[in-house]
Amino acid sequence: xxxxxxxxxxxxxxxxxxxxxxxxxxxxxxxxxxxxxxxxxxxxxxxxxxxxxxxxxxxxxxxxxxxxxxxxxxxxxxxxxxxxxxxxxxxxxxxxxxxxxxxxxxxxxxxxxxxxxxxxxxxxxxxxxxxxxxxxxxxxxxxxxxxxxxxxxxxxxxxxxxxxxxxxxxxxxxxxxxxxxxxxxxxxxxxxxxxxxxxxxxxxxxxxxxxxxxxxxxxxxxxxxxxxxxxxxxxxxxxxxxxxxxxxxxxxxxxxxxxxxxxxxxxxxxxxxxxxxxxxxxxxxxxxxxxxxxxxxxxxxxxxxxxxxxxxxxxxxxxxxxxxxxxxxxxxxxxxxxxxxxxxxxxxxxxxx
Amino acid sequence: xxxxxxxxxxxxxxxxxxxxxxxxxxxxxxxxxxxxxxxxxxxxxxxxxxxxxxxxxxxxxxxxxxxxxxxxxxxxxxxxxxxxxxxxxxxxxxxxxxxxxxxxxxxxxxxxxxxxxxxxxxxxxxxxxxxxxxxxxxxxxxxxxxxxxxxxxxxxxxxxxxxxxxxxxxxxxxxxxxxxxxxxxxxxxxxxxxxxxxxxxxxxxxxxxxxxxxxxxxxxxxxxxxxxxxxxxxxxxxxxxxxxxxxxxxxxxxxxxxxxxxxxxxxxxxxxxxxxxxxxxxxxxxxxxxxxxxxxxxxxxxxxxxxxxxxxxxxxxxxxxxxxxxxxxxxxxxxxxxxxxxxxxxxxxxxxxxxxxxxxxxxxxxxxxxxxxxxxxx
Numbered sequence: 001x002x003x004x005x006x007x008x009x010x011x012x013x014x015x016x017x018x019x020x021x022x023x024x025x026x027x028x029x030x031x032x033x034x035x036x037x038x039x040x041x042x043x044x045x046x047x048x049x050x051x052x053x054x055x056x057x058x059x060x061x062x063x064x065x066x067x068x069x070x071x072x073x074x075x076x077x078x079x080x081x082x083x084x085x086x087x088x089x090x091x092x093x094x095x096x097x098x099x100x101x102x103x104x105x106x107x108x109x110x111x112x113x114x115x116x117x118x119x120x121x122x123x124x125x126x127x128x129x130x131x132x133x134x135x136x137x138x139x140x141x142x143x144x145x146x147x148x149x150x151x152x153x154x155x156x157x158x159x160x161x162x163x164x165x166x167x168x169x170x171x172x173x174x175x176x177x178x179x180x181x182x183x184x185x186x187x188x189x190x191x192x193x194x195x196x197x198x199x200x201x202x203x204x205x206x207x208x209x210x211x212x213x214x215x216x217x218x219x220x221x222x223x224x225x226x227x228x229x230x231x232x233x234x235x236x237x238x239x240x241x242x243x244x245x246x247x248x249x250x251x252x253x254x255x256x257x258x259x260x261x262x263x264x265x266x267x268x269x270x271x272x273x274x275x276x277x278x279x280x281x282x283x284x285x286x287x288x289x290x291x292x293x294x295x296x297x298x299x300x301x302x303x304x305x306x307x308x309x310x311x312x313x314x315x316x317x318x319x320x321x322x323x324x325x326x327x328x329x330x331x332x333x334x335x336x337x338x339x340x341x342x343x344x345x346x347x348x349x350x351x352x353x
Numbered sequence: 354x355x356x357x358x359x360x361x362x363x364x365x366x367x368x369x370x371x372x373x374x375x376x377x378x379x380x381x382x383x384x385x386x387x388x389x390x391x392x393x394x395x396x397x398x399x400x401x402x403x404x405x406x407x408x409x410x411x412x413x414x415x416x417x418x419x420x421x422x423x424x425x426x427x428x429x430x431x432x433x434x435x436x437x438x439x440x441x442x443x444x445x446x447x448x449x450x451x452x453x454x455x456x457x458x459x460x461x462x463x464x465x466x467x468x469x470x471x472x473x474x475x476x477x478x479x480x481x482x483x484x485x486x487x488x489x490x491x492x493x494x495x496x497x498x499x500x501x502x503x504x505x506x507x508x509x510x511x512x513x514x515x516x517x518x519x520x521x522x523x524x525x526x527x528x529x530x531x532x533x534x535x536x537x538x539x540x541x542x543x544x545x546x547x548x549x550x551x552x553x554x555x556x557x558x559x560x561x562x563x564x565x566x567x568x569x570x571x572x573x574x575x576x577x578x579x580x581x582x583x584x585x586x587x588x589x590x591x592x593x594x595x596x597x598x599x600x601x602x603x604x605x606x607x608x609x610x611x612x613x614x615x616x617x618x619x620x621x622x623x624x625x626x627x628x629x630x631x632x633x634x635x636x637x638x639x640x641x642x643x644x645x646x647x648x649x650x651x652x653x654x655x656x657x658x659x660x661x662x663x664x665x666x667x668x669x670x671x672x673x674x675x676x677x678x679x680x681x682x683x684x685x686x687x688x689x690x691x692x693x694x695x696x697x698x699x700x701x702x703x704x705x706x707x708x709x710x711x712x713x714x715x716x717x718x719x720x721x722x723x724x725x726x727x728x729x730x731x
Contacts, residue, residue, distance in 0.1 A: 250457035253424055256444045257451045258471030258522065268470075272461045 084332070091325035092118040102321050122326035132310065132327065136334065139307040142221065142296075143289035146228040147236075150285045151278065153229065154236035158277075159270075161237075162244035173241065176234050188227055188298050195223050195299070219301030227295035228285075235284035243277025244270075276349075279342060287335050307331050365589075366399040367575060375400040375558055376421070376526060381430035383416050390416040392582035393430070398575075403552050403559040405569035408579035409605075414562045417579075418528050421560065422451045435525060445474070450524035454531040456515035458503040464514050465490065465499040471522040489517040492551060509540045516548075520555065527552075529561045533568060545571045566606050570594070578602050599731040603651040610657075610697050611729075612650045616642050623723060626650060630695040634669040636726040649729040654698040656725035659687060659711055660718050667720040673697065675715050685710065689719055 093102040094117075105118045126132045161172045179187060194200045195217040202214035217223055247270060255265040293308030300306070307327065314324035366372035374397035383391040391413040398404045406414040419425045421432060423444035432439050434448055450471070458467050465486045472482035490496045493513035503511055512532065519527055532548065533541045545568060552559050563569050569576050570590045577587045578601075586598045597603035600611060617625030617633065624638045626648065636650055663670055673689040676696065680703075687699045697719055703710075711717060 248455070248457065250453050250455050251459060253422075253444070254451070254453055254457035254459070254518075255470070257422055257424075257447075257449075258518070259445045259474035260470075261445055264474065269459060 084329075087325045087328055090321050091122055091323075091329050092120070093322050094119075094121075095320045095322050100321070101319055122323050123330070125323065126326055126330060135305045135307045135310045136331070138305040139290050139331075140334070142224060142228070142304075142306060143286050143292075146225055146232070146289050147282050147286045149225065149229045150233050150236040151282060154233055154240055154281060155278075157233075158237045158240035158244055161241050162247070169245070173238075176237050176241075179234070184231065185294065188231065188295055191223070191227055191230065191299060192218065195226070218299065219304075221300065221304055223299035224296050224304055224306075227299045228289050228292060231295065232285040232289060235288075236281040239280035239284065240274065240277040243274050243280075247273060276346065279346065283339060283342065287339065290335055291331060365574075367397070367402075372399060374398060375402075375435060376560075377433040378417070378421075379431050379433070381417070381420065381427045381432060383413070383420060383425060384428045389582050391420070391427075394582075394584055395430075396577060396584060396587065398558065398560065400558055401556050402574045403549065403561065403572055405561045405563055405573035405576045406579055407563055407566060407569040407576050407605075409564055412579040413582040414579045415530060418451070418530055418560065418562045421526070422449055422528050423447045448525040449528055450519040450522055450526075451528040451530065452515050452519040452532055454534055456503075456511050456535075458511060458514055458518070460503055462502075463499065464495065464501050464503065464506070467503065467514055468518045468521050471518065475522065486517075486521060489521045490514075492520075492554070493517045508535055508537075509544065512536060512544065513547075516551070520551070520557065523555070524557065526558045526560060529559060531563055532561060533565070534563070541568070548572060570606075578605060580605075596727060597651065597729070600649055600651070600729050601731075603727065603729060608654055608698055610652045610654065612652070614648055614650055616644050616646045616648060618644060624728070626728075630691055630693060630697075631669065631671050631721075634721070634726070635723045636728055637724055639728045639730075642728075642730070646730075651727040651729055652721055652725060654686070654700040655684070655702070656721065657697070657699045658720040659689070659699050659701055660720065661711065661715065663718045664720055667718075668723055669721040670718050672716065672718055675711060675713055675717055678711075678713060687711070687717075689717060691719075 089105065090102050093105055095101060096103050103117065106114050106116045108114055157176070161169055161176070164172060192199070196202075197214045197216070197218070199218075201217070202211075205211045206214065251269055251273070252265055255269045256262070260268060291308050291311075292306060293312055296304045296306045296309055297312070300309075311324055311327050311331070314320050314327055318324075376396075376398040378394055378396040378398075381391060381394050382389065394413075394417060406417060408414045416425060420427050421434075421439075423439065423442060427440075439447060459470065462470070465483060468486035468489050469479075469482040472485055473479065477485070487496065487499065490499055493516055495510060495513055495517065498506060498510060498514075503514065506514065512535065516532070519529075529548075533544050536544060548559075549572060561569070561572060563572075573590055575587060575589055576593050578585045578593060580601055586593060586602045588596075593602060593606055597606065597609075603609045603611065612628045612630050614626040614628035614631075614634070617627050622638060624636045624642070626634050626636050628634055628650065634650070639648075642648065658664070658667075663672075671691055673691045675687055676690040677688040679686045682703070684700050684702050687701070689697045689699055691697060699719060701711075
């Protein structure tokens with residue numbers, strides 16, 4: 001992409017601003033350097049990025065468009081691709097009692113011949129072992145059921161917020177996001193207080209006389225479902241809300257004018273038009289739920305089989321890094337493939353509209 | 354400007370005092386909090402009419418339409434269609450259908466499914482609904498586009514889909530909210546006559562809301578001019594144009610010169626009016642005016658005569674200077690500055706090829722026939 005494609009003159013004030021901000025960041029960074037290493041690092045990074053941006057755009061003719069994509073690309077490269085390749089590399093080796101605890105991928109013998117010893121045996125082992133298969137299937141099942149419940153719960157909430165009068169909406173959205181102000185771990189721990197034998201729920205029900213014996217809720221799949229649905233509900237609500245709030249009220253009036261009852265209008269107009277929101281929300285719940293470790297570890301029982309836990313056990317109990325890496329890679333593929341497929345479907349639909 | 358009203362029915366039932374109205378709006382008021390959108394409106398509309406509610410934005414015309422459709426509930430008053438009080442009837446059970454200003458086509462459905470939507474809600478079978486939808490699409494000349502999605506159509510085609518969808522259920526009354534507002538000028542003019550053709554073919558009563566006076570004049574059997582929540586005047590397009598009841602209506606429909614004056618001493622068959630701009634003039638007599646009362650004289654620009662010499666027989670004549678002129682082809686429009694600085698708009702038809710038309714900075718005389726003054730007291 002050449003710089004000529006983007007009107008460079010128009011971008012100039014923006015660039016000046018970037019340089020100015022970078023300069024400011026640099027100045028503050030220097031003053032912070034002795035006080036707080038973290039913020040100093042951040043501000044220096046800002047300074048460096050601004051300087052790099054200025055130099056590249058000014059002297060190398062890089063277009064602004066490239067620069068905009070470069071930041072997320074860099075992010076993905078450092079925090080996704082590099083770890084992915086590290087995992088991939090480990091998954092091809094054998095476990096060893098060493099440091100790090102896996103074999104090298106090639107060996108050079110005395111004659112200088114290079115022998116490649118990378119193998120896919122870890123993958124064959126995982127695919128052939130029912131334990132792992134069940135863990136994957138059970139993860140997918142738990143994630144799918146949680147997604148359905150999050151959708152059933154989140155859709156009415158998102159709909160209600162989207163239909164609320166404008167000034168109230170931001171307040172309601174604030175309530176949805178409010179739990180994020182507390183640590184995720186703390187919120188899951190809080191559920192233990194509710195669900196355990198002498199927890200809030202059992203005590204209340206016994207006090208009300210509804211039950212005589214406390215219900216067993218902790219360390220069951222039920223508790224895991226509650227934990228996942230509770231934790232990921234905002235990720236369902238927000239994209240659904242963003243979609244529903246855009247819905248043209250005239251379409252609902254048109255449907256009603258043409259003889260549709262509110263219920264029929266919902267199923268023939270609102271729901272089909274909100275499908276992109278449903279898909280986005282479901283992906284945002286389903287994908288992290290598949291790999292969830294903390295919730296089944298804290299709320300689930302010994303029977304709760306989820307791949308996140310298997311992964312943890314493989315890494316830290318069995319200390320078999322190569323198998324653990326292969327487990328992680330397969331999980332990634334399981335998640336990425338449906339995601340890409342959905343993305344493709346959505347793109348095709350958007351082209352149509 | 355005096356386009357003939359397109360009469361859908363051959364009769365003009367509103368001229369018959371015994372005729373039974375088809376739609377009866379009785380003392381309807383709609384308030385939103387402190388704001389009164391529609392203020393005590395009463396209106397009778399007859400079967401087969403193409404009635405236009407005309408007014409500027411915020412005059413309450415759309416609110417009135419939405420009350421007919423059932424999207425708003427009147428604060429006071431009632432609405433009857435075909436003798437049935439519609440209070441408490443939700444939009445999905447009213448004998449009305451609406452064509453929305455934004456068209457409100459369902460983006461996820463094809464054109465034919467959009468048109469069939471209302472028919473399916475009536476409980477028609479899918480085959481029946483689809484074949485009827487195909488007929489409707491033929492009526493609006495869109496049968497080739499049945500499988501397209503709305504976003505694949507042009508603005509004019511979408512407008513016709515919206516019309517077909519609203520007409521598919523054969524409503525007793527079709528409500529049209531700025532039906533031509535989103536079309537460009539040329540398409541709008543063509544579509545006006547298309548609308549009249551369809552309305553005459555089906556005989557459905559149309560109520561059209563518009564802010565465009567040309568559109569209202571072309572389409573309507575009768576026009577209701579609205580401002581600030583009240584209907585100022587109801588009448589045939591010619592009545593509204595020729596005999597406006599108030600300064601607002603005179604000013605809103607077409608362009609007009611308004612002169613303030615006081616009633617002079619009585620004379621037989623004519624009325625003398627003392628005006629600041631024109632001096633003493635003669636106007637047609639109006640009953641019930643007292644001497645000295647303040648009135649307004651409304652005069653359409655095309656009714657005045659512009660000459661270089663003072664015409665001998667002229668009753669009302671004032672001198673002036675042409676300050677500005679515009680040549681529009683079939684006519685020329687002049688701004689004439691009178692002695693006291695007042696500008697008067699005069700248009701002259703260009704009937705023949707005059708060798709020496711009146712032009713800028715010429716001394717001219719503006720003459721008015723007494724009968725071309727419309728005397729307004731409001």
